[in-house]
Amino acid sequence: MTDARTEILARVREALAGSTVELPETSAPRDLAPVATPEVVELFAERVADYRAVVERCGTEELEERIAAALPAGEVVVPPGLSIGVAGAIVDNGALTAAELDQIAAVVTEARVGIAETGTIVLDHTPDQGRRAISLVPDTHICIIREDQLVADVPDAIALLDPARPQTWISGPSATSDIELDRVEGVHGPRTLHVLITPPRKVTS
């Protein structure tokens, strides 16, 4: 008896034998727009807010204060590479168990890319964002994204992202439409998503 792999591949070959295989072209040419215009920033803020996430725009100097104000009561965890200080935060060392994370009220992370058209934040879980579990289990997620990380639409983001990294695309707080197809926020993921949009990072020459 042949093994499953050999047999499935042989079946595929046989199924397509005799078909003229003309591979269709899939990429419509498009101009990628990685530089965030004011319109893109505006649209991003609007679309994230549409999902009933909290959206604030603030200067870099106000950031610590805004984070402190957004934090709920209880403990907060931060990834090891977070560029902003959060007073009293537990820095994730990778050893916190899921059950321990469940006792923590909030997490503060940065992000990789933001998509204006869909109001989506993409995490690729580098040290400024931390491993996937820390931005999942706590009930409040405070996410900092810079204007220069925003792109117009999904294909622009795809072009910037590294597929080798695990990614989490987040569009608003956890939600479901499973009861009579009505959208309800708040199931298993963070029930509060708080997005802070900050100006571009200053380029030091």
Add this chain to the structure above:
Amino acid sequence: MSGTFVGMPAFPEAAREALADSQLRHNLAHATGTIRAKRAKVVAEVEDWEELRLVGAAVKERALLDLETQLVRLEETLTANGATVHWARDATEANAIVASIAKAHEAQEVVKVKSMVTQEIGLNEALAEEGIAAWETDLAELIVQLGDDLPSHILVPAIHRNRAEIREIFRSKMGAAGRPAPADLTDEPAVLAAAAREHLREKFLRAKVGVSGANFAIAETGTLVVVESEGNGRMCLTLPEVLVSVVGIEKVVSRWEDLGPMLRLLPRSSTGERMNPYTSTWSGVTPGDGPQEVHVVLLDNGRTRALADEVGRQALRCIRCSACLNVCPVYERTGGHAYGSVYPGPIGAILNPLLKGVGHDDQIDSLPYASSLCGACFEVCPVRIDIPSVLVDQRAQVVDAHRGGVPKPEAAAMKGAAYVLGRSRRLSALERFTGLGMRFARRFGPAAWIGARDLPDAPAESFRAWWLRTNGGRNDGGRKGDGTDD
């Protein structure tokens, strides 16, 4: 899901029963109406939607027509990323692989992301036989599982249940499966969702093995993608030590950039959102982040049979958005159970016969007829599956499969018609008895046909007889000529 579709009656019989359930029809009309409006709104926002559909179809078609190369590439890249790749010819092989992985880790339970393919192969039942509990974690799947019910929609398997029914299921069944529902449970959707959160959290936190499907598998990079809403997917994909993903071989797309158009098409077509709340992508194992043992089971289970069908193979482009269900006038009235499969609606009416073959099961053979061929399904399909054309082709295949043996009434009627219409004299002879024939048909004709249609009155004289008698109307003497006595 603990019920089973095995032994379901053919569509017409099952549909009749569903149509008599006014609660079901009310629930379905409400839900499909809501989702249709949401979809239309967000699709209208995309200027190049039609072009995007062409690209979506091309992305899937490209991978399907080059499937052998793409699958071998996917296996290579996944393996290089630290995943273990398994191949399964059918449901039995796939279930055995998942069970053996769970057993190797002495797991008595697994947590599951909503996945059509694991329903298709009956994974939960197969694991139960091995003493392993499979917990569904998607809210709608949980409702179906707790209610010992069957899924009736691809996206929202509990679409046939309203909030009051869901409250009752949670109240009476949650306790036996784990944390009971709170005593003050109301039928507010937000309260019901919160109860599901509480009920499932302990299962997520302790789970050793997670089981998922995948919306896309990217050959170039060895990446799997899961699209979801609630965060139950993220829980299952992140917290367990071991992750097993069962992936139909038609889920492969060639390149990372292919994800761009697909992620623009899918959420808008599916839940009617610009983007679904959560999408997870992972490429094998990431040290220090998420499951450290990652398995991928590549499953055939009839897909190569569908691929061999030149007309039908386009059904393998399906990305399971369920837009075709929501617009289908048949689905809206009968609901999903009548289709007797985890894949209901227009896509199910072609996918089931394609995956399983026609001519050996009356239930499957009835599905290509479960349509009025109105074409709404094709218009909304994000990957442009021409469902009506495939339905017609499948009907022809069903008829062909039943040639020889006792002919069905339609076949006999067609043969008779061919005989009569083949010779002018035979037709003239028969025309004299049309009136009598109609009266006979009204009385003794097949009830399923006659019961829903008015048969016209037969004219007393046929056109041909009138033409002969009046010399083409010239000697008609001012009469209307149709020979009726009105």
